[in-house]
Structure formats: structure tokens, C-alpha cells
Amino acid sequence: MKDFHFELQARDGEARTGIIHSPRGEIRTPAFMPVGTAATVKAMLPQNVRETGADILLGNTYHLMLRPGAERIARLGGLHKFMDWPRPILTDSGGFQVMSLSALRKISEEGVKFQSHIDGHEEFLSPERAMQIQRQLGSDIQMVFDECPALPATHAAIEKSMALSMRWAKRSKTEFQQQPEEERAGRACFGIVQGGTFADLRLRSAEALKEIGFDGYAVGGLAVGEPQSAMFETLEATVPHLPSDRPRYLMGVGKPDDIVGAVLRGVDMFDCVLPTRSGRNGQAFTAQGALNLKNARFAEDSAPLDSDCDCPACRQFSRAYLHHTVKSGEIIAAMLLTWHNLTHYQRLMHDMREAIAQSRLSDWATQYSASRQIAVPEN
Amino acid sequence: MKDFHFELQARDGEARTGIIHSPRGEIRTPAFMPVGTAATVKAMLPQNVRETGADILLGNTYHLMLRPGAERIARLGGLHKFMDWPRPILTDSGGFQVMSLSALRKISEEGVKFQSHIDGHEEFLSPERAMQIQRQLGSDIQMVFDECPALPATHAAIEKSMALSMRWAKRSKTEFQQQPEEERAGRACFGIVQGGTFADLRLRSAEALKEIGFDGYAVGGLAVGEPQSAMFETLEATVPHLPSDRPRYLMGVGKPDDIVGAVLRGVDMFDCVLPTRSGRNGQAFTAQGALNLKNARFAEDSAPLDSDCDCPACRQFSRAYLHHTVKSGEIIAAMLLTWHNLTHYQRLMHDMREAIAQSRLSDWATQYSASRQIAVPEN
Numbered sequence: 001m002k003d004f005h006f007e008l009q010a011r012d013g014e015a016r017t018g019i020i021h022s023p024r025g026e027i028r029t030p031a032f033m034p035v036g037t038a039a040t041v042k043a044m045l046p047q048n049v050r051e052t053g054a055d056i057l058l059g060n061t062y063h064l065m066l067r068p069g070a071e072r073i074a075r076l077g078g079l080h081k082f083m084d085w086p087r088p089i090l091t092d093s094g095g096f097q098v099m100s101l102s103a104l105r106k107i108s109e110e111g112v113k114f115q116s117h118i119d120g121h122e123e124f125l126s127p128e129r130a131m132q133i134q135r136q137l138g139s140d141i142q143m144v145f146d147e148c149p150a151l152p153a154t155h156a157a158i159e160k161s162m163a164l165s166m167r168w169a170k171r172s173k174t175e176f177q178q179q180p181e182e183e184r185a186g187r188a189c190f191g192i193v194q195g196g197t198f199a200d201l202r203l204r205s206a207e208a209l210k211e212i213g214f215d216g217y218a219v220g221g222l223a224v225g226e227p228q229s230a231m232f233e234t235l236e237a238t239v240p241h242l243p244s245d246r247p248r249y250l251m252g253v254g255k256p257d258d259i260v261g262a263v264l265r266g267v268d269m270f271d272c273v274l275p276t277r278s279g280r281n282g283q284a285f286t287a288q289g290a291l292n293l294k295n296a297r298f299a300e301d302s303a304p305l306d307s308d309c310d311c312p313a314c315r316q317f318s319r320a321y322l323h324h325t326v327k328s329g330e331i332i333a334a335m336l337l338t339w340h341n342l343t344h345y346q347r348l349m350h351d352m353r354e355a356i357a358q359s360r361l362s363d364w365a366t367q368y369s370a371s372r373q374i375a376v377p378e379n
Numbered sequence: 380m381k382d383f384h385f386e387l388q389a390r391d392g393e394a395r396t397g398i399i400h401s402p403r404g405e406i407r408t409p410a411f412m413p414v415g416t417a418a419t420v421k422a423m424l425p426q427n428v429r430e431t432g433a434d435i436l437l438g439n440t441y442h443l444m445l446r447p448g449a450e451r452i453a454r455l456g457g458l459h460k461f462m463d464w465p466r467p468i469l470t471d472s473g474g475f476q477v478m479s480l481s482a483l484r485k486i487s488e489e490g491v492k493f494q495s496h497i498d499g500h501e502e503f504l505s506p507e508r509a510m511q512i513q514r515q516l517g518s519d520i521q522m523v524f525d526e527c528p529a530l531p532a533t534h535a536a537i538e539k540s541m542a543l544s545m546r547w548a549k550r551s552k553t554e555f556q557q558q559p560e561e562e563r564a565g566r567a568c569f570g571i572v573q574g575g576t577f578a579d580l581r582l583r584s585a586e587a588l589k590e591i592g593f594d595g596y597a598v599g600g601l602a603v604g605e606p607q608s609a610m611f612e613t614l615e616a617t618v619p620h621l622p623s624d625r626p627r628y629l630m631g632v633g634k635p636d637d638i639v640g641a642v643l644r645g646v647d648m649f650d651c652v653l654p655t656r657s658g659r660n661g662q663a664f665t666a667q668g669a670l671n672l673k674n675a676r677f678a679e680d681s682a683p684l685d686s687d688c689d690c691p692a693c694r695q696f697s698r699a700y701l702h703h704t705v706k707s708g709e710i711i712a713a714m715l716l717t718w719h720n721l722t723h724y725q726r727l728m729h730d731m732r733e734a735i736a737q738s739r740l741s742d743w744a745t746q747y748s749a750s751r752q753i754a755v756p757e758n
Binding site: 038039040042043044045046067068072075076077082083084280299300302312316317318320321323324325327328330331332334335336 | 706
């Protein structure tokens with residue numbers, strides 16, 4: 001059984017490229033993790049997700065604990081077997097979803113009581129419970145349980161929330177270490193820096209986490225509606241304080257240009273529902289920006305979606321076909337556009353890894369921005 | 380350019396096996412044609428439909444004329460290119476859908492005026508228009524335009540409707556023959572026997588069609604709610620009167636045991652939405668009968684859906700996973716169960732072709748019925 005460790009291979013400014021080694025496979029960084037919320041990357045077979053270039057998926061503790069249940073997945077042999085994804089899986093701790101999805105949540109020092117958004121039954125998540133669930137799922141990278149406050153918020157409110165998250169981080173790590181060693185071997189526990197957009201709180205949070213000691217460090221509480229500039233400034237105030245020999249993960253981000261900006265600022269890992277959710281909504285990311293396939297101008301467009309892409313949507317079909325199937329609400333539209341968007345994201349990560357290895361990321365990023373006529377999906 | 384022709388290879392009682400040769404590929408009979416209503420076999424990529432063993436798809440004139448439009452598909456290079464299915468396609472004439480889907484239809488000798496079920500705009504279908512649309516789509520097997528009366532109905536009503544359908548069959552054939560010869564080469568036109576469940580009307584209809592002369596003969600107006608026994612009796616009163624050197628096609632049928640019974644009675648071709656629609660509704664056809672994956676008894680069932688099947692649903696996942704994704708409304712459930720059901724149907728056809736070639740279809744059918752504990756999907 002190999003250990004979990006991060007091999008840093010090259011730096012280019014603040015940006016880095018490397019490999020996270022884990023018993024279930026290597027993760028090339030910078031890495032994008034497709035989101036497999038309920039034990040499926042929506043509208044994709046797992047082998048096809050792998051074909052897009054994904055080394056690792058993200059699973060959601062909150063969704064899986066509610067349905068089908070972590071104990072059930074454990075009895076069925078764990079999440080990897082259940083969803084037929086033998087490679088690494090990172091699970092979040094449920095903290096973010098409890099805040100954004102559940103009704104009637106009540107936060108105490110002990111944890112969070114909440115009602116399921118599926119059937120209203122009462123549930124409880126705490127640092128200990130979140131880590132136990134992630135263990136039952138068989139997760140390779142387990143995230144500490146944290147509180148994710150909504151932004152904007154006052155310094156005092158964010159300070160109080162961050163301090164609670166740091167106490168919970170300590171309890172999460174303690175719980176992780178109580179897992180039997182033969183089971184824990186090769187598995188990682190990541191801390192999550194909180195502190196909103198306040199540089200002093202981010203610094204204190206980073207210091208608190210380093211004091212505890214983690215296998216990787218995430219930046220949480222961003223991509224919740226703040227401007228991109230605030231996100232980048234927060235990264236600049238945070239990332240330099242994280243250990244350079246551990247992976248850095250920006251949670252829930254994001255649009256392609258968010259990811260490029262974060263890689264330039266030293267981030268190694270990303271996850272976001274955008275490529276999959278947009279794909280189901282008829283939106284495609286291309287080298288020239290995002291396209292909305294619902295748009296009538298594609299109705300007789302015989303060109304491929306993106307002539308530089310070799311995914312099935314681009315290789316086998318025209319924009320006119322994608323327009324027709326999106327308009328008709330056909331499942332194949334969700335399948336093809338999801339496949340394309342994940343391929344686009346993985347190609348973006350691949351291109352950045354190469355550019356970093358060749359010390360030309362800054363030039364690459366300038367060219368990348370210039371080539372994109374449209375930065376965000378049209379409506 | 381090869382011709383369209385039917386090579387009869389073996390008989391076993393009334394049942395037959397053979398190959399329909401066409402420029403776009405061979406069709407092994409008895410054949411099941413998955414339904415690709417709106418230029419997609421729902422929830423499947425075309426290469427995966429082929430992998431299940433399908434030699435030919437069915438496309439719907441009614442759906443395609445409304446969206447995206449036959450003229451548009453013609454400008455985009457035809458239906459095969461549009462939907463990336465290079466093999467044979469049979470198109471229906473729209474007659475059945477006009478009766479079952481459209482609002483405010485008005486039938487005259489000339490044809491049918493109707494309103495689109497999508498946006499209410501007025502459309503018109505006639506024998507000539509139906510054949511023109513099928514030509515624009517580039518269909519390999521084009522069906523005559525017919526009227527499909529609802530059952531039960533009086534002898535007089537069915538007689539009148541059948542007579543109209545026979546006049547329309549003649550006009551359809553005339554229109555087909557006016558297509559330029561270089562375009563028509565290798566393409567076929569099939570007649571459709573009507574007459575409800577009345578043996579005398581079926582006989583008269585068959586004679587009328589033979590008089591016109593077609594490349595193949597369909598039996599229409601069945602599978603509209605009548606008991607299976609009535610369907611089988613109607614086949615027994617009809618099929619012996621059809622030319623034995625032409626393919627026979629039972630339209631819109633059906634459940635696996637309907638198909639077995641019809642093959643025993645001399646039918647060569649079938650289409651039905653059941654495997655695809657059931658797949659999207661959480662139902663699976665297996666060697667032991669149909670299963671409803673929504674059923675809670677599958678929640679922790681770690682067995683494969685059907686241990687004799689080598690489709691991705693059965694090879695890679697458990698019944699518990701299928702239950703979870705069906706219950707969660709995940710697209711992957713529709714993808715996997717559709718793939719499985721089409722695989723099941725194609726294996727059924729394959730097994731019957733082998734049994735006929737080896738003159739053991741009757742024994743095979745007895746065994747087949749005995750092995751199925753449940754004949755129709757549970758609810």
C-alpha cells in the first residue's frame with residue numbers, strides 16, 4: 001500500500017504542477033474534480049468521465065448520507081465500488097450543503113441539526129459524524145467539517161464563525177486519526193481555511209490549521225457570490241501562508257477564468273458543478289468562450305461545437321443537432337454537452353500543467369484570455 | 380450501389396430468418412428496430428445502440444416534420460448524418476402519430492389537417508407529403524401513409540377506413556416511384572395492411588396491397604389495446620396472404636412475448652418504444668421477466684440486474700445502484716436501463732434467429748415462456 005503524498009514537479013511564479021500519489025491512483029495537478037453528487041457524475045458513465053481526463057471525482061457527504069445512506073454504501077462495499085469509479089474520490093464534509101440546501105438548521109458548538117431537503121426528516125452532522133460518514137464511504141481525501149457563512153458578513157461574524165470552524169477542524173482531525181491505521185493508510189485529511197474576505201482572519205485560520213497539521217489545505221467560503229477580484233485578493237492573502245509541500249484546494253470554483261486566476265496564485269485542485277450543470281442546461285464551454293445551444297442561430301449551423309475538441313459531441317454531431325436536441329429536451333443533449341464541458345475543463349487543466357512545466361504559464365494565460373470573446377455563458 | 384432485397388435463409392414452421400440487404404447495411408431478421416423518435420434513441424449514443432446489436436432504427440415522420448423539420452434535416456445532409464447513424468433507417472409515415480398525438484385533426488380524401496402538439500400550428504399530411512418528407516429525411520425504408528382507426532370499432536367503420544388507407548397506399552407508391560431513380564435506388568417502400576381484427580378485411584387489404592406491389596408488407600393497426608390473442612389471430616388471418624419473398628413488419632409491437640408469438644406466426648420486423656420508455660421509467664426486462672427497480676426490495680441488492688447480460692448496467696453496477704439512481708431521478712439510470720433493455724431485446728432476436736436456423740424455435744419458445752416468472756412489467 002502506497003502512502004498519500006504530494007510530489008511537486010515544477011513551479012512557475014506562484015503556480016505549481018505535480019502529482020498527488022495515492023493508493024487508488026495518481027492525481028495530476030492542477031487538477032479539476034468533476035462533481036459526482038449522488039454517486040454519479042450526472043449524465044455520464046464513469047468510464048467516460050475517465051476518458052475526459054479526470055483523475056479524481058468529488059462526492060457529497062450531505063447528499064449521500066441522506067440517500068442512499070452512508071451505512072448502506074458501506075455494506076455494499078464502499079462508494080468506489082458502488083459507483084464503479086476505482087480511482088481517487090474526495091468527499092466534502094457536508095458543511096456547505098447543510099447551509100445551502102437543508103431547512104431549519106440549528107448550529108451549536110456540538111454540530112448542526114437540520115432537516116433533509118428530500119423528506120424533512122431530522123439529521124445531525126458534527127465533525128465526528130462527518131468524518132465517520134466519509135470513512136464509511138471509503139473516501140480517499142476527507143474534508144474537515146466546517147461552517148460556511150454567507151457573504152457579505154461583518155468581521156465580527158466571520159471571526160466567530162472561523163473560530164468555530166477551527167475548533168471543528170481539530171475535532172475532525174482527531175476523529176480521522178482514530179480510524180484504524182490499516183484503513184486510514186493512504187487516505188488523507190484536508191483542513192479548510194475560512195475567514196471570508198478578511199486577510200487577517202484568513203491568516204489566523206491558516207496558522208490554526210498548520211498547528212493541527214493536515215495532508216492538504218483547502219480554501220473554503222469563496223465562490224459564494226463575491227466578485228472575482230475579491231476571490232483573487234483573498235487567495236493572495238491566504239495561499240502564501242499554506243505549506244508549499246501540501247496540495248492546495250479551492251473549493252467550489254469555478255468558471256474557467258476563475259480557475260486560471262487561481263492556478264496563477266498557487267492553487268492545485270478545483271471542483272465545480274458548472275461544466276456538468278451548464279451541460280444539462282444547453283451551455284457549452286469552447287475555446288472562444290461559452291455558447292448557449294438554445295440560441296436559434298445554431299438551428300442550421302452544420303459546424304462542430306468546437307473544432308479543436310475531440311469529444312463525441314464535437315466529433316460526431318453538428319451544432320444544429322445539439323440545438324435540436326437541447327430544444328427538444330432530449331437526454332442525449334445533456335449527455336453530449338456534459339461530456340464536452342468536462343473534456344474542455346480537463347483540456348484546460350492539461351494545458352496549464354504543460355505551460356507550468358515549461359515555465360510559460362503567464363504567456364499562456366495572456367493568450368488564453370485574449371482568445372475568449374465571451375467570458376461567461378450567454379443567457 | 381446494391382439493391383434492396385430480402386434473402387430468406389431458413390424457415391421453421393411459419394417462422395423465418397434471413398437478411399434484408401440494403402446499401403446502408405444488412406438487417407438480420409427477425410429484427411427489432413429501436414425507436415429514434417426525434418433523431419435520437421432516447422438516452423443513448425448511436426454507437427452504443429449499434430453495440431446492443433441493432434441493425435436498423437426507426438424514425439418518426441410526424442415528430443421530425445414538426446421539429447427540426449424535414450427540409451432542415453435535408454439541408455443538413457439527411458437524417459443519417461444528422462443523428463450519426465450510418466446504417467439503415469425505416470421511417471413511419473406519420474399516420475399513427477397524427478391520430479394519437481395531434482389536436483383537432485380533420486381527415487379528408489386528400490389527407491389529414493392537424494395541429495402540432497408542440498406549438499399548435501397547422502400542418503397537413505397526405506400520402507404525397509408523407510413520402511416527400513421521408514425522401515427529405517433520406518429514409519431507407521419508407522412507409523405508406525395510412526389511417527389508423529382506434530379499436531374496438533364496427534366492421535363498417537374499419538372497412539371504410541381500410542379502403543381509404545388502400546387508396547392512400549396507391550398514391551404513396553406512385554409518389555415514391557416519382558422520386559429520381561438515382562435517389563430511390565436501394566430504398567424501399569412498404570405497404571401497410573389494415574382491417575382491424577376482421578379477417579375478411581385483412582385479407583382484402585393484403586390483396587389490394589399485393590396488387591399495387593411493395594418491397595415489404597407491414598401489419599398496422601394492432602397493439603392499440605386489443606388482447607394478445609386478438610393480435611395473434613389477426614396475424615394468422617393476415618400473414619399467410621403476404622408474399623413470402625418480402626419482409627413482413629408488425630408495427631409498434633411490443634412486449635417480448637408479443638414478439639415471440641409474432642415471429643412464430645411469420646413476422647420478420649418489429650419496432651416498439653417499450654424497451655426505451657420502460658428504461659426511462661425504471662423498468663428492466665430480464666431473462667426472468669420484468670423488474671421495477673423502484674421497488675424497495677432492491678435497495679441493498681448487490682447482485683447484477685441480470686447475470687446473463689453483458690451490458691454496462693449488468694457488468695458494472697448492482698441492482699442497489701440502479702435502485703438508488705432511479706429513485707434519485709438520475710440521468711444515468713435512464714441511460715443504463717435503456718442500454719440494458721435494448722441489449723435484452725437484441726439478444727432475444729438473436730436467440731430466435733439461431734433457433735430458427737436450427738429448426739428448434741418451437742422448443743425454444745416453450746422454454747422461453749417457462750423461464751419467465753413475470754410476463755409484464757410490475758407496477
